[in-house]
Amino acid sequence: MNAIHKLLPPLALVSALALVPVTTSSLAAADVANYNELEKFMSVYERVKANYVDKVDDHTLIKGAIDGMLSALDPHSSYEEDASFDTLRATTDGNYGGLGLTVTLEDGIVKVITPTEDTPAWRAGIKSGDYITHIDGNLVYGATLDEAVDKMKGDPGTTVKLTILRPGKDKPFDVSLIREKIQLRPVKWEIKDGIAIIDISTFSGNSAEETKAALAAVDKATGGHPLGYILDLRSNPGGLLDAAVDISDAFLERGEIVSQRGREKTDIERYYAKPGDMAHGLPMIVLVDAGSASAAEIVAGALQDQRRALVMGETSFGKGSVQTVVQTGPRSALRLTTARYYTPSGRSVQAGGITPDIPVPQLTDPDYKNRPVVREADLRRHLLAQVKADDKLLEQDDTSQDPRFSATAEELAKKDIKDFQLYYALNTLKRLGSPASVASRGGQSKSRR
Known part of the structure; x- marks a missing residue:
């Protein structure tokens, strides 16, 4: 749910650990503080790389570090690559594959922000505030948002079953949706x-x-x-x-x-x-x-x-x-x-x-x-x-009878x-x-x- 600028041309990658000559004492003090923080990161990185129960590649570790850094900022800053990058570009261009849902992650549960009009999710009656607990019968609690979204993706014409928990309803219910190539009519x-x-x-x-x-x-x-x-x-x-x-x-x-x-x-x-x-x-x-x-x-x-x-x-x-x-x-x-x-x-x-x-x-x-x-x-x-x-000025008195x-x-x-x-x-x-x-x-x- 973003007001965003258009995608910019590719930029040259710059090493995050490149050494820069220190020219003033104030810069030197700042650099020392920065290097101390980076040293903590490298210490953890090396320990995980050497001792984690399974072998793990550098890309997985660095991607996880980037995701963690951005998640500490605000809900809308993120790093997108591969399939998620394709979705980002397609969404800004006006067409993408999926169910037509905008979702977020709340305490490990996928929560619906809004369905897009004239999409499978909208036609199925999924509403803002609904929780998605299972996808095709598999519990999604504790999964990352990207993992949950990937499970909802698929080839157009295939079916996916979502289990919905709606506040105010006595028990969860299932909704079957047919995936579509979403061609937005904005x-x-x-x-x-x-x-x-x-x-x-x-x-x-x-x-x-x-x-x-x-x-x-x-x-x-x-x-x-x-x-x-x-x-x-x-x-x-x-x-x-x-x-x-x-x-x-x-x-x-x-x-x-x-x-x-x-x-x-x-x-x-x-x-x-x-x-x-x-x-x-x-x-x-x-x-x-x-x-x-x-x-x-x-x-x-x-x-x-x-x-x-x-x-x-x-x-x-x-x-x-x-x-x-x-x-x-x-x-x-x-x-x-x-x-x-x-x-x-x-x-x-x-x-x-x-x-x-x-x-x-x-x-x-x-x-x-x-x-x-x-x-x-x-x-x-x-x-x-x-x-x-x-x-108090932002609160709506929803209980008053009009x-x-x-x-x-x-x-x-x-x-x-x-x-x-x-x-x-x-x-x-x-x-x-x-x-x-x-x-x-x-x-x-x-x-x-």
Whole structure:
């Protein structure tokens, strides 16, 4: 679930143990401390190499050391090689093999962050917060995340059985899925009741181009006069930073979109919108939920802070960091957290997320009250936001009774309402896009281009 930079060309490998001449006493002191730490590493390495019960090769030991070093930093820094590198590159390009699950490891158990729409996992009803305890009947507790993911991979058309433990359910249950070659359609659109619905499932290399194509198609289908737009970013795990900036720009005339700030105070890069709102300034709602992360949060935060759209749904995931991917070999890359990002108003969403302007629960999900969700703040070693905030201000009062949201899933099903959040957004936009509402905003429709 990352906002990441594109893969860079291969870099020459540099020896981590190369000796550098000492030129000052301060550098000498620093080098002594570094060498003492490296000496500890070499001592352990040599002892394992000489005395471990089975022979172990250097690549296994060094790869393990790299993985351990990066795992001590944050949940999103990692070293990818071979199959995992291929998956990383394919995911950023917009297609990959698998079940369509974004997962993490919690206390040795594989935990689902979010399923991707229109994938085998999504169609099977796997939900955020589910635990995967067995794969094809084999216990995965204690395995590494890579080992568990490898077991879920396979040739398209083959079957895999997952045993799911869902909080709130009495006992685990099995789900059989057929593996597919995941060809992501990052952008889908439709017109419903005169309102354009643009659904973005991921921020891959072609997401911005397809979003702009969808906006042009909406203009053609409606004669340039839809009542408004719904941008659906629910269960969108993020992706490329450039795609998030370009998609935000498509809906903005001017102003800052996002800033990224590195280790030093002077290390700030800002991204701005260029003139040209392809949605013509018409009323707009952005839908988010706990699965909306990183690049999706950049878009939602930019449109919210610029007063361009109402954000509706549930508090987002809260991943406010940027990863830079540096290719270190033909099939290996370092993915390193290099910056935090901030919305135009200076908000860091790290561990806090984007709070919707209008909280709307997903009433058509019968488990929504009892099913715990996974957010950045739940991950071990997550980065802290640099801007201090009162945690009480970030908490949602989920126990309060709102008369607008009293219907049960069964009652909504009888009315043929399958997606309550989308249903609520459509009804809100119908009011905002009505002739009386447009007139009250000063005849905004006259200024459309």
